[in-house]
Amino acid sequence: MLPGLAVASFRHHSLCNMVKHLDTHLRSDGALADADTWIFDLDNTLYPSQCDLFAEISQRMTHFVSEFLGVSREHAYAKQKSYFQTYGTTLNGMMQCHGMGPHDFLDFVHDIDYGPVEPSLQLSTALERLPGRKLIYTNGTVKHAEQVIDRLGIHQHFDVIFDIVAAEFVPKPNKAPYEQLIDKEDIDPKWAAMVEDMSKNLAPAAALGMRTVLVQSHFEWDIGGDADHVHHVAEDLAHWLHRAMDHHGPDA
Numbered sequence: 001m002l003p004g005l006a007v008a009s010f011r012h013h014s015l016c017n018m019v020k021h022l023d024t025h026l027r028s029d030g031a032l033a034d035a036d037t038w039i040f041d042l043d044n045t046l047y048p049s050q051c052d053l054f055a056e057i058s059q060r061m062t063h064f065v066s067e068f069l070g071v072s073r074e075h076a077y078a079k080q081k082s083y084f085q086t087y088g089t090t091l092n093g094m095m096q097c098h099g100m101g102p103h104d105f106l107d108f109v110h111d112i113d114y115g116p117v118e119p120s121l122q123l124s125t126a127l128e129r130l131p132g133r134k135l136i137y138t139n140g141t142v143k144h145a146e147q148v149i150d151r152l153g154i155h156q157h158f159d160v161i162f163d164i165v166a167a168e169f170v171p172k173p174n175k176a177p178y179e180q181l182i183d184k185e186d187i188d189p190k191w192a193a194m195v196e197d198m199s200k201n202l203a204p205a206a207a208l209g210m211r212t213v214l215v216q217s218h219f220e221w222d223i224g225g226d227a228d229h230v231h232h233v234a235e236d237l238a239h240w241l242h243r244a245m246d247h248h249g250p251d252a
């Protein structure tokens with residue numbers, strides 16, 4: 001907690017042009033600067049969407065679905081997209097509709113080249129400056145998350161990774177796993193902030209009382225920054241965190 005920061009923040013009416021609604025949304029009972037828990041999505045949030053790890057993951061999903069169902073790659077790809085839209089993830093659709101077990105699928109699709117993710121000293125120093133607990137909440141797996149944060153050089157900043165296995169394979173944006181995470185980690189949503197690249201995944205967080213930050217990426221699913229449940233928008237996470245701390249941090 002950073003006493004006084006919410007008050008101090010009102011003196012900085014232009015924190016950054018990448019911050020949405022900063023002044024109008026600051027509240028004395030739960031301003032972003034006062035958050036004591038930061039929940040970060042993993043893919044396309046902690047690393048730039050340009051790394052495009054999902055391209056290889058998606059190809060491997062198609063391969064797995066094709067083999068599992070005994071259908072062509074084209075048919076498998078159509079199923080994959082349909083399940084993503086309807087069930088939140090391809091995995092969830094395959095489990096619901098075909099009784100597929102999750103573990104072989106998850107191991108296979110995350111067996112990718114993590115080379116495109118480069119170390120980010122800027123992000124590491126931003127996380128170092130950020131007060132409070134930092135958690136990762138991903139629709140992927142702990143193993144996948146650890147590969148990514150090892151590459152980024154930010155492993156040391158996180159003490160919890162809440163993954164799709166911990167969420168009992170119910171993906172974001174279903175509300176149940178958010179509540180499960182809050183309960184398991186004893187999080188007070190009023191003092192928590194969630195950072196995500198997919199607008200729809202921020203809706204349950206906002207409904208539960210969290211502050212929300214949308215990290216922009218170049219994928220079409222990221223539209224939605226104008227939604228009421230998006231409180232802040234960042235073009236570049238590390239830069240945005242540094243700017244926020246410059247204006248609101250303990251050394252401001």
Ligand SMILES: [Mg+2]
Pocket residue numbers: 041042043044045196197198
């Ligand atoms: Mg993401």
